[in-house]
Amino acid sequence: MTSKLFLLLSLLFVSLTAQVHVTTIDPSQWGLTRLDAIRLGQLSLVNAPQGSRLNVQALYPKGYFSNGMISDVNEGCLEAADFSLAFINNLGGSYAVFESPPSAATFSHHVNGRDPLGRLEYTKQSSGYCGLWMHLFNSLSPKEERVYFDATRFASLQIRVRSYTKNERLLLKIADAAWNEEQDAVLVGELASFLPAGRIDTTWQTAVIPLTALPPNLDQSRLATVALEAAREGKGIVEFSSLSFCTSTDARQLRIEELELTRAESLEKAIWVWNTRDLIENHHTVDEMTSFLGTEHVNHVFLALPYDPDHPQASQGVPIDAATLGPIVRALNAAGHRVHALVGDKDFIRPDKRPFVHATMENIIRYQQSVPPAEQFYGIHLDIEPYLLPGFGSIRQSQFLENLLRVFEMCSTLARSARLLIGADIPPWLDAPNELTNMAMEVLWNGQTKPMYQHIIDIMDVVVLMNYRTKAEGEDGVVFQAQNELRYAEAAGKKVFLGLETIPLFDELLFVFRGKPRTGMPIEENAIVIAPGPETLAILVPNKARTELKTLLKEKRISEQHLLWWPVERTTPVSASRISFANGGGLPALRKTIEKAEQILRGFSSFAGFSFHDYESYRALMAK
Incomplete structure (x- = not known):
């Protein structure tokens, strides 16, 4: 983040937090039976033009971390780190550089062909030290719930490594729980x-460290940290592709340099169109749209089905009027576009909504069977985002995810019965651990425990990864965010579009709190307050807003002694310029990002192209 941007966001923080911000919560939606059991939470404050808006994004009770991470042994090895998740490994452990001036180090993530790698760059002086450390436990879990790594069932630690120069030197150090407490x-x-070569050089090699080589004073049932320290003075660059624990001392066979890249076919463009009602009411806009989409060489159109809750048949699924929708589909088909019926809502995952969703699918199929080929859809596209519902960031998250998979499976079965392609939008973080808990987003489905994104790709013909970032490279860029989905889709024979955002968005602030709550009026500079009552309130209280808080409590007839509060542990500004090209860089940045990402990602045969969100904003961006 540039100093100028940080200053602007800091000023935003001051302006937004000069007053109390309030929202209501239903504890049952978050799986909470006692408010004083809350040990971790996150709130967001959105700077919208109509006024700032407070949202509760996560609430977790004590005991949530006790089960540790789900880690499978495949082909005799447990891959603790593959460097695809950016500073979090597969055990939920953080990793980062350590350094003592004047020595210094940095660590970054890159994509090598199809595979991720981590790069340690350092400058080792005659004094000071530097290197990389990695936890083998969930770094975010409270100490009383921490589960250390039990290596007693394994025979070796294996690290895949190469350097940019010959004869690189790194010292391997390991800590158990006791040594970790001493930070040593x-x-x-x-x-x-x-x-094998006896040296680190420019060729990928696997270091096989027999666990019998570990010092006897280490408790191998409670390993905590692996560290690699630069031992040679000067500058060095070392890359890692994996860190695994294996049941034998035979080197694990990895595929880093053996792959022949299968390039993607000619890339396509897709676009979301939400303003269908306007197209129905103003026929000239259809001609304008087809002309624009033709100029932009858009292949796929996700056309939203208009829904009127006051429609006489609104309770019987999203109705489709062939007389009004058919001509639009006909015009798009005639212009050479493939039209997908776009439908979805966050509530679609609710069990009581399933009949409505089923009826909607039947309505689409009935339309498909009743119109001539020129007015038929090419596919159905689902936009169901359950993480917008209260309670997603809670112990109930697995219920949300399982319900989503049930809906997806039902819809895909119905779509294929009508010979329609089925696709869905997914966020880019389903492959990554929860950023607040470091817990993997894995789900048991059809007898298999896998990351959520893999289940969805298995079910769908195509997915659109809502990869809303405004730069191509880096840990927070389009390329790194998409690699896991593209890699898995390639193995599954599926296609992935990468979604890019062009709608103007708002800056927001994220507030994280954790630990046991205190009671009474908050005394810290910035605090999160939970106020029980007929309506349970979540309140963001800045230091300068104590009087306003007292006024609010008086209005709501809430006693100060009943308040639960936590000091704000971390405040993170989220700039809209990071997410949308309407805020960050405009058309030049969009073109630059597409060009760079395309150059790198064409190596994936699963890469279908880019999808733009949405038609109206993309057109406005192109006109500037």
């Missing part, structure tokens, strides 16, 4: 001594 680790040896 025990020397195991030089990493090069465990490599």
